[in-house]
Amino acid sequence: MNASVATTPAYPDLSQLPAPAAWRQLHHYAYKAKDAEETRHFYEDILGLPLFHIIQSDYVPSTGEYCPYTHFFFRLKDGSFIAFFDIGDDKAAAPSPNTPLWINHISFRVDTVQELENTKARLQACGVEVLGVTDHHIFKSIYFFDPNGIRLELTAQLADEMQMLQESKTAHARLQEWTARKQQWRQERAEGKSSAPLKPQTNDRPEFVPPGTV
Numbered sequence: 001m002n003a004s005v006a007t008t009p010a011y012p013d014l015s016q017l018p019a020p021a022a023w024r025q026l027h028h029y030a031y032k033a034k035d036a037e038e039t040r041h042f043y044e045d046i047l048g049l050p051l052f053h054i055i056q057s058d059y060v061p062s063t064g065e066y067c068p069y070t071h072f073f074f075r076l077k078d079g080s081f082i083a084f085f086d087i088g089d090d091k092a093a094a095p096s097p098n099t100p101l102w103i104n105h106i107s108f109r110v111d112t113v114q115e116l117e118n119t120k121a122r123l124q125a126c127g128v129e130v131l132g133v134t135d136h137h138i139f140k141s142i143y144f145f146d147p148n149g150i151r152l153e154l155t156a157q158l159a160d161e162m163q164m165l166q167e168s169k170t171a172h173a174r175l176q177e178w179t180a181r182k183q184q185w186r187q188e189r190a191e192g193k194s195s196a197p198l199k200p201q202t203n204d205r206p207e208f209v210p211p212g213t214v
Contacts, residue, residue: 029106033084049074070085105150113140131144138159
């Protein structure tokens, strides 16, 4: 096989390793904040997430490097958090140069579509651009950016547990088919036979395909 073609890595025998931990819930997701007070106003005053905890230090515990910071947390109803670091440079984190802005985001679940509409109205009244309500079939969402350039999604679940269970029964097979198609696509690109993007085997959102592009 051409050396430039990516291959699936070899994994150790997982049955010989300790069992994986029981992951209970998301504890927190942390981002860089341009300014702590600006971020607090957005998440606490506009979105309603209470400021719950602050950690301040000169040194990073995990790496030992010197970087004075204020680390602050906003609490969700389930006890998990979204957190931020203000390192005092008044700069937002730079977006990834090879990733479209819509890809990297974090989604939070709310109870109803009406809450999506209500939040959209609050955000728009505060001058925040909001996309949606977008129909994803199993849930509906709105999308917007926080003051740090982080893309956020609020989601109202439509599918019940039975429907989600049915979806889970086909997930592995669908991903395996994608992986096989991707390996073939890599080979064709390495051999100069194709420069087209890799497309999935099925289209779950045909309503978003412009006429004549399929």
